[in-house]
Amino acid sequence: MALQVVTAVTGAAWESELVGALDRADHGVTVVRRCVDVGDLLAVATTGTAQAVLLSAELRRLDGDAVARLTAAGVAVVGLVEPGDDQAAQRLHQLGVGRVLPADAEAARIAAALREAVGGSSGDARSGAGHDVGDPRAALPVLGLPEDPADRPDGRGRVVAVWGPTGAPGRTTVAVGLADEAARLGVPTLLVDADVYGGVVAQVLGLLDESPGIAAAARQATAGTLDVPRLARLAWAVGPRLRVLTGLARADRWPELRPQAVATVLDQARRLTALTVVDCGFCVEEDEELSFDTSAPRRNGVTTTVLEQADTVLCVSGADPVALQRTIRALGQLRDGLPDVDPGVLVNQVRRGPVPGDPRAEIGGALARFTGTRVVGFLPADRRATDAALAAGRTLAEVAERSPLRVALRALAAELTGAPLPARRRRRP
Known part of the structure; x- marks a missing residue:
């Protein structure tokens, strides 16, 4: 035929x-x-x-x-x-x-x-x-990359998606800290705020939230004009090796971000930097397909696209019983909707009190028993350091260099990027 x-x-x-x-x-x-x-x-x-x-x-x-x-x-x-x-x-x-x-x-x-x-x-x-x-x-130049990056044998950078259930498990804190620590380890990094329900990366870092950011990048991607130099101009340079692509100024502007356009932005981001860290929204439902009999805008399509495109997906979970229950349900929903996505759980705000006994052992055992998902790390609670960073609009490394949370994020960045940790300096007596 x-x-x-x-x-x-x-x-x-x-x-x-x-x-x-x-x-x-x-x-x-x-x-x-x-x-x-x-x-x-x-x-x-x-x-x-x-x-x-x-x-x-x-x-x-x-x-x-x-x-x-x-x-x-x-x-x-x-x-x-x-x-x-x-x-x-x-x-x-x-x-x-x-x-x-x-x-x-x-x-x-x-x-x-x-x-x-x-x-x-x-x-x-x-x-x-x-x-x-x-x-x-x-033929376009790859900006901000070392001449011989050992972690990019194919010339394309990695994408790490920071995702998690509803609530406040600390997705943005982890994304900002991870991107900042990777940049401090010498890895050119781009931090992207792709939360369609209210991204706050700009506020956390003290940047103008009315800057074009990801909305402008998505418009250029839709028009077919986005390339590496244009993406670099749209991103804030907040450090020698750290760029930030800010998110939507208002959550009701989510129709400006189409999944196909965001996929193109990520593709160009791989050419721009060795590592791209994406702060995602929490929801992965696709109810639009049930509500419309034609093609309809998909608010959660951006999140599912990022999760599908990412090389590594980190599911940020809180360390209290309510947050753990939300994580278990979210992982089940993710498995049903995106079976090919294999996230690793990063337990945040770990402290004694909400969970009896050894928090790490109890939480790790519960997640393994109910979800079968691996735990890639535990981040200690350090409210004083996070409050100081938020008040100053700066990163943890700038306001609390010896914070246990900052040390844990630094170790995680080194593990994800393969960059060596600098040798510890001996303290004088």
């Missing part, structure tokens, strides 16, 4: 010739409709009459959200650009189009790319596999 394809190629003199060449019987492709704009294309995609779409970079109102909706509708996307137009190829790649071909490619080659896109044989489009046109982003 012939592959049913729609085209959305505007302003190109070669469109008619291409459609005629693709319709030849020996290519196994049938062009069922020629769309004039994105609205027409999305309307056809929802009817289920097309298996793939062939579009050009010049298509009006084409953005990352449109490509994501096509993919969600089960329509494979292949892009066409004018020969030698690397900027258009880069834009299509950033919008999420995995296969981009020059417009003067032979019809047989284009038909083969359409069949491969429908079959999904190229692997992950984000990795660049299966691209017929070289990705121009590979």
Whole structure:
């Protein structure tokens, strides 16, 4: 059976010739409709009459959200650009189009790319596999990285997602502390506030919460114009090796963050720094799919996207019975919704009192018994140090260098990044 394809190629003199060449019987492709704009294309995609779409970079109102909706509708996307137009190829790649071909490619080659896109044989489009046109982003400079980073053999940084249940288990405290300590160990780090329910990274570090931050980065990603230099300009430089991409100024602005755009931001962040620490929201529910019979905005889609993209997921839990119960329920919900995500539990605010006996032994045993999830570490409670840091808008290392919480976060950063801890200085008697 012939592959049913729609085209959305505007302003190109070669469109008619291409459609005629693709319709030849020996290519196994049938062009069922020629769309004039994105609205027409999305309307056809929802009817289920097309298996793939062939579009050009010049298509009006084409953005990352449109490509994501096509993919969600089960329509494979292949892009066409004018020969030698690397900027258009880069834009299509950033919008999420995995296969981009020059417009003067032979019809047989284009038909083969359409069949491969429908079959999904190229692997992950984000990795660049299966691209017929070289990705121009590979030529961009990687800012702030050491010349020979041993922890980045493939030239791409790691993403660590700091997530946790509802309540106040200390997600932001852990994310800020982890990013700061990694930067102090010599690892170029980017801290991203992706909490759609009210991120406060800017307030914690004493930065302007009205700065563009992740909202501006997401807008550029949707338009296909985000690259490494632009991301670096949007992020605050709060230290020699630490940048911060602030979050939404108000929680009701969450529709500005689309999952596909955030995925592109993370992809560029991997090129910018060796380590990206993301402060996530708590909720991973997907009730939008139950409430709407069409594509709907997903508030929690940003969190699930970050968790899926991350190399390491840390589930921050409190150390009291209520917080532990919330953690157990959240881990069960995460396992049901995202079975491929394997988080490690980081128990925060550990102290004697709420849990009888040895807190570490009791909490570790309870989590292993009820969730089967590994505990990657325990962070001691140090309210005096965290209050001092919050009051000054500074990090723990700046206001309480010898805080037990700061020492534990430093050890965790060294373990995650592989950076050696500096030798302890001997104290004079």
